[in-house]
Ligand SMILES: Nc1ccn([C@@H]2O[C@H](COP(=O)(O)OP(=O)(O)OP(=O)(O)O)[C@@H](O)[C@H]2O)c(=O)n1
């Protein structure tokens with residue numbers, strides 16, 4: 001059974017608030033979120049094809065950044081972008097993986113694909129929830145008075161859902177059959193269509209970059225897991241001795257003179 005991965009990367013990143021759409025934000029050394037994400041997919045070794053969905057004005061840029069992928073234009077909602085990506089696939093199994101989760105480890109991809117191969121129609125990775133969760137009444141909110149708690153939710157039965165989300169092609173097509181269907185994830189559409197959804201173990205590294213705080217953490221992840229544990233860029237050495245012209249979190253001296261590129265050392269990167 002062949003596997004395609006659709007990568008929705010056409011969002012604007014409003015909550016992130018950067019000058020460029022989120023997938024095109026630099027995580028350090030000139031490597032974008034999109035590149036980290038596609039590297040991670042390729043490194044997982046599960047994909048026969050990768051279809052990246054980007055804002056229409058960034059199609060050429062995406063082709064340059066991720067030449068191994070097919071690039072198509074997205075829509076104004078995530079679900080529309082996913083549908084545009086699905087149209088570019090013909091595999092038996094389709095994974096949908098947010099560009100915004102660039103560090104998802106290979107194990108997560110394997111768990112999802114294995115579960116679909118074993119007969120589950122729709123599979124999502126998820127993590128137990130660590131916080132105490134309370135349902136509130138938003139209507140009770142005054143201008144500065146907070147909200148009334150309705151109840152405390154039983155977190156033992158809750159999972160925080162990540163991507164990649166895996167489907168048989170037929171199940172994903174059925175989930176998206178209603179072209180007006182909008183949901184925060186594809187499994188939500190599957191549930192609505194009556195398709196059973198199965199959860200496998202996710203991973204904290206599959207975190208989603210949504211806010212400036214997430215971006216800060218993501219850049220730290222890249223900095224700490226690049227060769228020799230240092231911030232590197234396209235001009236770095238194997239030992240990670242030379243880093244880019246911007247200073248590192250530790251304030252190390254940097255320059256641009258070495259010959260080997262960061263891209264040559266992708267296997268040591270987190271994604
Ligand atoms: N019209 C859209 C909206 C979102 N996405 C993608 O869906 C994933 C999850 O969306 P999210 O993290 O919410 O990204 P944005 O929509 O860009 O963020 P925001 O809501 O803050 O604008 C991201 O990889 C994003 O690029 C997409 O392909 N097309």
Ligand SMILES: C[C@](O)(CO)[C@H](O)COP(=O)(O)O
Nearest residue numbers: 098161162163184185186208
């Ligand atoms: C698809 C997703 O990443 C799964 O966790 C998430 O639902 C996207 O949600 P967002 O609120 O649209 O970012």
